[in-house]
Amino acid sequence: MVNLSRENGFNFLLAAGLLIIPFIAQSMDEPFGITLATRVAVLALAGVGLNLALGSGGLVSFGHAAFFGLGGYVAGILAHHALNYEPIMLSPFEINGTTEMLIIWPLAMLVSGLAALLIGYFSLRTSGVYFIMITLAFAQMIYYFAISWPAYGGEDGLPIYLRNTFPGVNTMDPISFFLIAYVILLLVIALVHVLNNSRFGAALQAARQNDERLSAVGIAPFNIRLVAFVISAMITGLAGALQADLLKFVDPSALSWHMSGEIMIFVILGGVGRLFGPVAGAALFILFESIFGGMTEYWMLFLGAVLLIVVLFARGGLVGFIAGKARHG
């Protein structure tokens, strides 16, 4: 159990560190540091979503950008209509846009979840390499649709002129917005922890390890996987909505397969299936980007090299490196 407590200690340090950084940045009058910390929190949330499918369920989804981007577009489109005073639809009843995060988030999760239900219904009938390619292909379909559909900016993307609002909080204040993202991140991680240790989580892990045995005890692996895939997509969709508000902008690149790859990188760099893995991974990614991105335009080259080395030689990621081998295989 030594490793377990060491992992918990590392998780605590990670969570505390992420919370402190924006305040240090503010005291040093470096507001950019707050933005970076917020990006870590938002991207980590996207990774937590994927980690549920990938780590716990063994579902290698290469299409999570679809949910990330859809969440972002929900935030963007609702704000666009609200700020332009244009109803989204008039008949059969009038629906207006909104700038309330508390309405935007559930809708973003709903839309991502529905998309995941549809994509999962097709892609989960297959497995292995088919699943990877099909999730990628469906995400690409939504990406091309977003590019070719002119109503919401098409290729140019959709700006959100004023950050959406949260009751009682000034979301334009960087620290306040960071805290919103941070609290959501911790709440979702807690939720995923509960989920993983529930009967559902046990069934999901069993589905990853042995399909036949799970069927033999009377649980349909397909349904378990589909539910996990949908929940995973909803979390990533929520992250997408936050990202849109952080950047005050959403464009098709949030739906692109590079985004899917990056979300996967957060999970891998941190450690697959680790509760705080995506937080560590996203932090590493942003750290890497801000260090090497400042030095050279071609920093992705070095990212590729590091990723290659991690995959070939350092499986288990940062959390695995610090806390030792995973508890379960």
Add this chain to the structure above:
Amino acid sequence: MTSALFIEQLLNGLQFGVMLFLMAAGLTLVFGVMGLINLAHGALYMVGAFACATVANATGSFSLGIAASIAAAAAAGAIVEIAVIRRLYTRDHLDQVLATFALILIFSEGTRWIFGSFPLFLDVPELLAGPVMLPGGIQYPLYRLAIILVGGLVAVGLYLLIAKTRLGIRIRAGESDRAMIAALGIDIRFLYTVVFALGAALAGLAGALVGAIQSVEVGMGEPVLILAFVVIVIGGIGSIKGALVGAILVGVVDTMGRFLLPQFFQIFMDNVNANSVGSALATMLIYILMALVLIVKPKGLFPAHG
């Protein structure tokens, strides 16, 4: 809509399909024989296009450029196989996806470093420039016709290679039982390098051929790669025949969809709306096709392994 335009679009679809086949053949071969999913296949396509553009612009000879594209892509493929890919055969698909995704980053940024962000230009060779008159009075670019021909020849050549030659026998044997053919004294590691380089060469050829009608730029391989995935999912992963059928199907459906759907919506909408709805739907058409195929045949049209 005239029938001449219709046939021209059909030929465009065929040309697109043939080009997709060159990509998909390598992907499906590598998956069938080595069980590897290779995202970096699009990078090899880009390597081929850049090699062709560089050599053709330097020497003024398009055929030298094509030769260079095949050689450069095959060499890049062999190097990558020896340095990275062969460590991945025993790994799970997640590791393969990540490592080959890392290779894409390395190839793309490396190419941007060497050649810059501006696209290179590659002209259609003079011999093949200009239109040709087809029976029925249809004018069609000779170069595109040549691509269709090359693709057809490659398909036949690949069939002969796999069905009739010793190398083909070994490839098929490697597909069904790698331990057994290793026990029979075949150097399986070398065989894998050869198969990977062969797939890379085909991708490089496709990149060079397409480079002359589109621009040669970093990232050009990625959209094609994803379409090639759709092709082999439809055709059945591991099946060359499936790759051919799937590629033609995707090429024709995509091209005809972009051509016909806007016209179809014009029947009951005004022109502007019909164009935007039609073209947005057309971009989704092949993915819908893929979903439909998967409902009927979850393992693709020509499942390779039973």
